[in-house]
Amino acid sequence: KAGVTQTPRYLIKTRGQQVTLSCSPISGHRSVSWYQQTPGQGLQFLFEYFSETQRNKGNFPGRFSGRQFSNSRSEMNVSTLELGDSALYLCASSLEQGPLGVGYTFGSGTRLTVV
Amino acid sequence: SQQGEEDPQALSIQEGENATMNCSYKTSINNLQWYRQNSGRGLVHLILIRSNEREKHSGRLRVTLDTSKKSSSLLITASRAADTASYFCATVILTGGGNKLTFGTGTQLKVEL
Secondary structure, three states, X not given: OOXXXXXXXEXXXXXXXXXXXXXXXXXXXXEEEEEEEEOOOEEEEEEEEEOOEEEEEOOOOOOEEEEEOOXXXXXXXXXXXXXXXXEEXXXXXXXXXXXXXXXXXXXXXXXXXXO | OOOEEEEOOEEEEEOOOOEEEEEEOOXXXXXEEEEEEOOOOOEEEEEEEEOOOOEEEEOXXXXXXXXXXXXXXXXXXXXXXXXXXXXXXXXXXXXXXXXXXXXXOOEEEEEEO
16 A cells, blocks of 8 residues: 655755645555654754644644644644745544554655745 | 654765664654665655554664664664665654654665675
């Protein structure tokens, strides 16, 4: 079966702009989570969605938002981009609500560069 | 914030040798997972060990968990050049509203021919 698909793979945006990243989970997976990876902060949890509801949120400013659609596809949006938002954004899907029994399956990520 | 610290930060070994990575965490967990990442790509799930388990095997991987010391180790036996990657431990803590992975700082493993 197809894996987790993230689009686009690479993105260059200008400070002050906004960006939307997309994630299609594995078919049948209802939990989708987003992570930010930077050299300085490592892997940081952004938020988790399950059945279109945000169930958990990390310590990121309100400029970071997300949503999940009825087909479990998820988008995350970052408004008013800052240079520090440059990162690899990873999406992960799980069959259950959170990885209690099995691990997450990650997408290849979207590399965002803010100039 | 990161739950775990991994040790060593970087490890370089020869093909065929064993590689051991350690992970320490701060709070009680539901389970601990290990992931591999190649060159800034996505993470690949390797193995999950629950808090009531002490050891788990999967192929050339062996994971141990010591909840009293809040630590885990990942052993890769008979390493290959293809094992060159970054390895992360991640903990899962039960919360009232969903769960999340909290990652450690990672160990960069280089396996040389």
